[in-house]
Amino acid sequence: MRKRKLNALFMSLMLSAGVLAACSGNDEQTSGTESNGSGESIKIGANLELSGNVASYGQGIAEGLDLAIEEINKEGIDGKKIELVKADNKSEAAEATSGALKLINQDKVSAIVGSATSTNTLAQVQIAQDNQVPIITPSGTNPDITFKDNKLNDFIFRTCFIDPFQGKVAANFAVDELGIKNAAILIDSSSDYAKGLANAFKEAFEESGGKVIAEEAYVAKDTDFRATLTRLKSKNPEFVYVPGYYEEVGLILKQAKELGLEAPFMGGDGWDSPTLVEIAGADALTNVYFTNHYSSGDSEEKVQNFVKSFEAKYKETPDAFNALGYDTGYLLADAIKRAGSSDPVKIKQALEETKDLLLVTGNFAFDKQHNPVKPLTILTFENGKQVFETKINP
Numbered sequence: 001m002r003k004r005k006l007n008a009l010f011m012s013l014m015l016s017a018g019v020l021a022a023c024s025g026n027d028e029q030t031s032g033t034e035s036n037g038s039g040e041s042i043k044i045g046a047n048l049e050l051s052g053n054v055a056s057y058g059q060g061i062a063e064g065l066d067l068a069i070e071e072i073n074k075e076g077i078d079g080k081k082i083e084l085v086k087a088d089n090k091s092e093a094a095e096a097t098s099g100a101l102k103l104i105n106q107d108k109v110s111a112i113v114g115s116a117t118s119t120n121t122l123a124q125v126q127i128a129q130d131n132q133v134p135i136i137t138p139s140g141t142n143p144d145i146t147f148k149d150n151k152l153n154d155f156i157f158r159t160c161f162i163d164p165f166q167g168k169v170a171a172n173f174a175v176d177e178l179g180i181k182n183a184a185i186l187i188d189s190s191s192d193y194a195k196g197l198a199n200a201f202k203e204a205f206e207e208s209g210g211k212v213i214a215e216e217a218y219v220a221k222d223t224d225f226r227a228t229l230t231r232l233k234s235k236n237p238e239f240v241y242v243p244g245y246y247e248e249v250g251l252i253l254k255q256a257k258e259l260g261l262e263a264p265f266m267g268g269d270g271w272d273s274p275t276l277v278e279i280a281g282a283d284a285l286t287n288v289y290f291t292n293h294y295s296s297g298d299s300e301e302k303v304q305n306f307v308k309s310f311e312a313k314y315k316e317t318p319d320a321f322n323a324l325g326y327d328t329g330y331l332l333a334d335a336i337k338r339a340g341s342s343d344p345v346k347i348k349q350a351l352e353e354t355k356d357l358l359l360v361t362g363n364f365a366f367d368k369q370h371n372p373v374k375p376l377t378i379l380t381f382e383n384g385k386q387v388f389e390t391k392i393n394p
Helices: 002-028 055-072 093-105 118-122 125-131 163-177 192-207 226-234 246-259 274-280 301-314 320-339 344-352
Strands: 041-048 081-088 135-137 156-158 182-188 211-218 265-267 288-292 357-359 362-364 376-382 385-392
Touching: 041 055, 041 093, 055 081, 055 301, 055 320, 081 093, 081 320, 093 118, 093 125, 118 135, 118 192, 125 156, 135 320, 163 192, 163 265, 163 288, 163 376, 182 192, 182 226, 192 211, 211 226, 226 246, 246 265, 246 274, 301 320, 320 344, 320 357
Parallel strands: 041 081, 135 156, 182 211, 265 288
Antiparallel strands: 288 376, 357 362, 376 385
């Protein structure tokens, strides 16, 4: 019994020492991270969908980010290298929350890249705000990520455009370029991304004189859309807007083709994945369009230099998620260099001051809601390959 009491006392003292050490560490850095200013590297976190339902997005961002950091580290930033710490959120919001907590409290990163989806990015926002660590989402397009209820989430940024711009461009393209007068909308009701895009498209489409004649919904991971598509077909829509993610969209396009639903289909950047073609088949990708952040077919020098570098490393043509990951790496490195520090608060301030930074997906500056002001690209398909259609300026 005496031995047990001594052991218990010893463990209690050890735990107390651990708590005091943790408190001491937080006192040194009010943002919740340790400064890497005196070290050999600058720690950056990546909270990405490396597995799970939308792994193609997270993996694509990671590839672009890895390439950017590899290039940046050839010269370094003030003699220091960027050290990337990755967390796999498994395409789930709860895992994204856990990943953010680990990266901030255990790995002591100076900033976080990610997540790819709006839902998984929203799951980290309050953590970043509370700990004063900047997050840059490469592809989270929901407006609430950076600005909600008339309040700026001042430690949150994005490399991509937002849903209202994307939805409005899609609606204007349908009306002005395709001459569409009525449309159907098919959304993933479990996705903040899909709902935001659908609302933006509908508002802009109706303002332009169009009429939404049918609205249907599905849930992520559904595989059979035939009954829903049959109902849509009975309404004779001239156009179908599907702002979903590639796994379901691929099946939707495939099954629509099989049912003889010949109306043009259009979606958002969630369509951008090589897996889309594998799921849908090239034949189903005729008369379809989607809004995106960039095209490898864009002739601009910055774009083509990136394409060559990416192809040399990965032996494949980069998609928009690759480009956004790459741009986010350079955006963050530029902010760290101008901040002259790895302190998260100083990096956040430098990000806000970004101006005229020419990257692959556009010339960067942030508006008052931390959204980049840059162009949008519309793509179509030919023989299963993405083809540049046009570029729309904000």
